[in-house]
Amino acid sequence: xxxxxxxxxxxxxxxxxxxVREDGRIVERLRAKTQAGGSATRLVDGMxxxxxxxxxxxxxxxxxxxxxxxxxxxAVDFENGIVLNMxxxxxxxxxxxxxxxxxxxLPVLVENDVNAGTWAEFAGGAAKGxxxxxxxxxxxxxxxxxxxxxRLYRGAGGxxxxxxxxxxxxxxxxxxxxxxxxxxxxxGCLEALASRTAIxxxxxxxxxTGRAPSVLEDAGTDYTKVKSxxxxxxxxxxxxxxxxxxxxxxxxxxxxxxxxxxxxxxELIVIGGGLVEKLGETYLREAEKSMRAHALSGLxxxxxxxxxxxxxxxxxxGASLLAAESKA
Amino acid sequence: xxxxxxxxxxxxxxxxxxxVREDGRIVERLRAKTQAGGSATRLVDGMxxxxxxxxxxxxxxxxxxxxxxxxxxxAVDFENGIVLNMxxxxxxxxxxxxxxxxxxxLPVLVENDVNAGTWAEFAGGAAKGxxxxxxxxxxxxxxxxxxxxxRLYRGAGGxxxxxxxxxxxxxxxxxxxxxxxxxxxxxGCLEALASRTAIxxxxxxxxxTGRAPSVLEDAGTDYTKVKSxxxxxxxxxxxxxxxxxxxxxxxxxxxxxxxxxxxxxxELIVIGGGLVEKLGETYLREAEKSMRAHALSGLxxxxxxxxxxxxxxxxxxGASLLAAESKA
Numbered sequence: 001x002x003x004x005x006x007x008x009x010x011x012x013x014x015x016x017x018x019x020v021r022e023d024g025r026i027v028e029r030l031r032a033k034t035q036a037g038g039s040a041t042r043l044v045d046g047m048x049x050x051x052x053x054x055x056x057x058x059x060x061x062x063x064x065x066x067x068x069x070x071x072x073x074x075a076v077d078f079e080n081g082i083v084l085n086m087x088x089x090x091x092x093x094x095x096x097x098x099x100x101x102x103x104x105x106l107p108v109l110v111e112n113d114v115n116a117g118t119w120a121e122f123a124g125g126a127a128k129g130x131x132x133x134x135x136x137x138x139x140x141x142x143x144x145x146x147x148x149x150x151r152l153y154r155g156a157g158g159x160x161x162x163x164x165x166x167x168x169x170x171x172x173x174x175x176x177x178x179x180x181x182x183x184x185x186x187x188g189c190l191e192a193l194a195s196r197t198a199i200x201x202x203x204x205x206x207x208x209t210g211r212a213p214s215v216l217e218d219a220g221t222d223y224t225k226v227k228s229x230x231x232x233x234x235x236x237x238x239x240x241x242x243x244x245x246x247x248x249x250x251x252x253x254x255x256x257x258x259x260x261x262x263x264x265x266x267e268l269i270v271i272g273g274g275l276v277e278k279l280g281e282t283y284l285r286e287a288e289k290s291m292r293a294h295a296l297s298g299l300x301x302x303x304x305x306x307x308x309x310x311x312x313x314x315x316x317x318g319a320s321l322l323a324a325e326s327k328a
Numbered sequence: 329x330x331x332x333x334x335x336x337x338x339x340x341x342x343x344x345x346x347x348v349r350e351d352g353r354i355v356e357r358l359r360a361k362t363q364a365g366g367s368a369t370r371l372v373d374g375m376x377x378x379x380x381x382x383x384x385x386x387x388x389x390x391x392x393x394x395x396x397x398x399x400x401x402x403a404v405d406f407e408n409g410i411v412l413n414m415x416x417x418x419x420x421x422x423x424x425x426x427x428x429x430x431x432x433x434l435p436v437l438v439e440n441d442v443n444a445g446t447w448a449e450f451a452g453g454a455a456k457g458x459x460x461x462x463x464x465x466x467x468x469x470x471x472x473x474x475x476x477x478x479r480l481y482r483g484a485g486g487x488x489x490x491x492x493x494x495x496x497x498x499x500x501x502x503x504x505x506x507x508x509x510x511x512x513x514x515x516g517c518l519e520a521l522a523s524r525t526a527i528x529x530x531x532x533x534x535x536x537t538g539r540a541p542s543v544l545e546d547a548g549t550d551y552t553k554v555k556s557x558x559x560x561x562x563x564x565x566x567x568x569x570x571x572x573x574x575x576x577x578x579x580x581x582x583x584x585x586x587x588x589x590x591x592x593x594x595e596l597i598v599i600g601g602g603l604v605e606k607l608g609e610t611y612l613r614e615a616e617k618s619m620r621a622h623a624l625s626g627l628x629x630x631x632x633x634x635x636x637x638x639x640x641x642x643x644x645x646g647a648s649l650l651a652a653e654s655k656a
Contacts, residue, residue, distance in 0.1 A: 075626050084626060132484040144591070148481060155593025156460040159627045166587040167622060169516075170497045177624060188497075255495050262490040263472070263591065265483025294495060296505060298403050298412060299487045 004060060006051050007320025008070040009113060009312075010034065012088025015047065018313060019054040020320040022066075024124055026313060028054045038090035044099045051104070067107040068100060069323030071116035071315035073143070078158035081110040109323040113137075113315045114272075115161060117308070118145025119152055120318030121270045125309035132266040136163055137273030137308075138253060139228070142191040148264070152322075164191030168255045194252035196275050200226035202245045203234065211241050228278035235279065250283050254290020261295040261303055272308030280307075332388060334379050335648025336398040337441060337640075338362065340416025343375065346641060347382040348648040350394075352452055354641060356382045366418035372427045379432070395435040396428060397651030399444035399643035401471070406486030409438040437651040441465075441643045442600075443489060445636070446473025447480055448646030449598045453637035460594040464491055465601030465636075466581060467556070470519040476592070480650070492519035496583045522580035524603050528554035530573045531562065539569050560606035578611050582618020589623040589631055600636030608635075 003022040008015055011034060019028040032050050036043035051068070055061055075084040081097020100108040111119075118127070118135025127133040127147065135145035142164030146153040154160050165177050167188040175189035192198055200223040206212035208221045214234045219225035234242040257269055269291075276284055288305040295303075308314050332355070337344040339362060347356040360378050364371035379396070383389055403412040409425020428436040439447075446455070446463025455461040455475065463473035470492030474481040482488050493505050495516040503517035520526055528551040534540035536549045542562045547553035562570040585597055597619075604612055616633040623631075636642050 075624075146591075148476060149479070151477070153476060155627075156595045157593050157627070157630065159624075160591065160593040162590040162593075162624060162627065165590045165624055166494075167583050168495050168498060170583060255498060259494040259587070262493045263474075263488065265485055265488040265490075267484045296403075296487075296490060296493055299483075299485070299490065302485065 002064055002066045004058075004064050005066055005320040005324050006054060006068050007116075007316035007318070007323070008047065008068070009315035009319070010070055010072045012073065012086060015050065016312065016316050017050045017054060018316040018320060019058055019060075020317060020324075022324065024317075024321060026317065028057050029313070030054050034089065036086075036089035036091060040091060040094055040099060043089060043091070043094075044096075044103060047100065048103055062104065065104075065106060067109065067323040067327040068104065069109045069111065069116065069319030069321070070096060070100075071111055071113035071319040072096070073113050073141075075159050076110055076112045078111060078154050081108060083110060107323065107327045109319065109326050111319055111322055112143065112145070112158070112161065114143030115145040115152055115154070116316075116318035116322060117272050117310070117314035118147060118270065118318065119322055120310050120314045121272070121308055122147045123318070123321050125314070126270045126306040127268050130267045132264060132268075134163075134257075134260045134264055134266045134269045136253070136257065136260070136269060136271055138194060138271070138275045139196050139273040141197070142195050142253075142256070143273070144260075146264070163256055163260065164195065165189050166256065166259060168252065168259065169193060190252065190256040194249045194256065196226070196228055196231065197223070199231055199245055199249045200224070203231065203242065206241055206245075212239055214239070215242070228274040231275070232278035246279065246283060247286050250286035251290040253287040255294050257287060257291040257305070258294035258300070261291065261300050265299050266303060268304045268306060270306050270308055272311070272314050276307055277311050330392055330394045332386075332392050333394055333648040333652050334382060334396050335444075335644035335646070335651070336375065336396070337643035337647070338398055338400045340401065340414060343378065344640065344644050345378045345382060346644040346648060347386055347388075348645060348652075350652065352645075352649060354645065356385045357641070358382050362417065364414075364417035364419060368419060368422055368427060371417060371419070371422075372424075372431060375428065376431055390432065393432075393434060395437065395651040395655040396432065397437045397439065397444065397647030397649070398424060398428075399439055399441035399647040400424070401441050403487050404438055404440045406439060406482050409436060411438060435651065435655045437647065437654050439647055439650055440471065440473070440486070440489065442471030443473040443480055443482070444644075444646035444650060445600050445638070445642035446475060446598065446646065447650055448638050448642045449600070449636055450475045451646070451649050453642070454598045454634040455596050458595045460592060460596075462491075462585075462588045462592055462594045462597045464581070464585065464588070464597060464599055466522060466599070466603045467524050467601040469525070470523050470581075470584070471601070472588075474592070491584055491588065492523065493517050494584065494587060496580065496587065497521060518580065518584040522577045522584065524554070524556055524559065525551070527559055527573055527577045528552070531559065531570065534569055534573075540567055542567070543570070556602040556606035559603070563607065574607065574611060575614050578614035579618040581615040583622050585615060585619040585633070586622035586628070589619065589628050593627050594631060596632045596634060598634050598636055600639070600642050604635055605639050
């Protein structure tokens with residue numbers, strides 16, 4: 001019997017994979033390191049090994065697998081299944097769909113990770129029953145996913161939803177995208193103000209100056225080591241400076257959410273990703289309060305703000321559901 | 329024979345009406361004052377009189393009219409045909425569709441004005457043949473219209489596309505919407521930085537201090553009298569201060585356009601409305617340059633920026649086309 005799917009949340013340093021039944025139930029979960037070192041073959045080897053491991057755990061074999069879905073970070077050429085940029089892996093224009101299809105002889109779908117995560121929430125999670133949904137996933141960056149009129153909206157080239165790279169403060173901070181300072185010397189991406197990375201850059205200054213002992217203990221003064229759990233521990237310790245920095249990032253996030261309200265007139269905004277997973281309700285409500293202060297009252301009145309139901313599973317689950325749907 | 333439509337561009341001080349043939353050709357044009365003084369009946373009387381005048385000019389009568397489309401400013405409850413707010417007319421929650429249908433016994437469609445204008449450009453103008461289009465019309469405010477996957481996107485409650493009220497500079501200027509300063513004392517709407525009103529507020533300071541003689545001559549120091557033609561004349565006079573202010577507004581507009589590129593991944597952005605009509609190519613290219621500097625290069629590369637083909641006709645024509653389509 002066929003009827004199983006695998007879904008990947010493919011990150012630059014690790015991958016998270018699920019084995020999913022036709023009815024959407026998760027059967028097995030697996031975490032593995034993403035290893036490539038500039039070689040697409042090595043990356044695909046690792047993904048295939050993860051699939052085989054998942055199948056073995058469930059006493060299944062490849063003949064029972066129907067399709068594979070992959071959620072990948074950043075820009076994806078959806079039509080052709082190409083991941084445009086994975087700087088951590090030393091790979092650009094990676095034809096992941098073609099490579100995996102050749103190896104597995106199965107349908108493969110490649111989607112932007114937050115598109116996939118938002119789809120999961122829409123299909124059976126926090127946004128079930130809605131037709132107009134914006135998904136925002138703050139983490140290393142801030143990704144966005146758009147469900148418009150009940151359909152995943154990808155734009156002309158599959159690149160829609162880059163909410164993290166909208167400008168909310170022209171004289172804000174430099175962003176990793178590097179796109180916003182070439183002519184006018186201006187920055188101001190939402191992501192540079194509200195992502196985990198933005199918080200981390202400020203926290204290490206506190207750590208270095210003796211004002212955030214738990215951060216110093218957990219991560220030293222290297223901002224790339226300040227994961228969401230490190231931030232959460234510093235917040236829980238009651239450090240007022242840390243709490244203030246996190247609240248500021250949440251308020252900036254709320255501005256980005258407000259812009260989405262005014263542009264899309266959605267029913268619901270679902271916040272996912274690592275930051276909200278670890279910081280929870282207080283963080284979410286601070287962002288919501290800011291959203292309500294910054295959006296048109298006629299549009300924001302009916303908007304609900306909720307946390308992802310699927311948490312760490314969202315992206316990989318959504319990718320597998322999209323693969324199942326496109327196969328059908 | 330039936331087969332004619334009327335379309336309205338309903339403004340707070342004047343209305344512009346078209347008589348349109350089934351094939352989309354404009355037969356007659358009419359400008360009239362919008363008069364209401366708080367009375368919906370008086371407003372509807374004026375609109376019916378305009379329709380009768382258009383028909384009379386073309387030697388037609390009401391029996392040959394198939395439907396009426398209205399483009400109205402600001403938020404519109406599309407489902408119920410209600411214009412939520414017309415402050416200049418002293419009217420709120422105006423059930424325009426119901427009132428006009430009762431009087432004319434004809435199908436009536438009420439749509440946001442820039443939605444209608446963008447639809448006209450999509451149906452047969454500057455955006456013909458595209459499937460993913462953002463329309464931005466800077467004038468008194470800045471309205472937006474969205475064509476996503478070949479369909480007009482209205483959001484959950486018909487209020488989508490309020491691009492003018494997205495925040496691009498949190499510590500920017502106070503906006504007429506009054507929504508953005510209630511909690512945090514912050515403003516920063518695109519419209520408060522890039523609309524005709526934004527330019528006008530700066531120009532009257534120049535006028536009052538002897539630095540913009542043509543503005544003083546045309547409009548005095550009352551910013552509400554600084555229309556697009558006044559700005560255009562001051563630019564043509566070669567006044568360097570005026571040119572700089574207009575260029576700054578165009579660059580802010582470009583930031584809003586960049587945000588739309590990163591969110592929607594569109595094929596084309598069409599700029600309409602009074603400001604671009606009067607300021608033309610130089611203004612448009614300044615905005616485009618700023619857009620290209622502020623958007624993700626992978627997404628902006630293929631985006632075209634064009635001026636509205638239908639100009640002053642766009643909103644009324646789009647409204648009549650939408651009415652024709654929804655009737656069919």
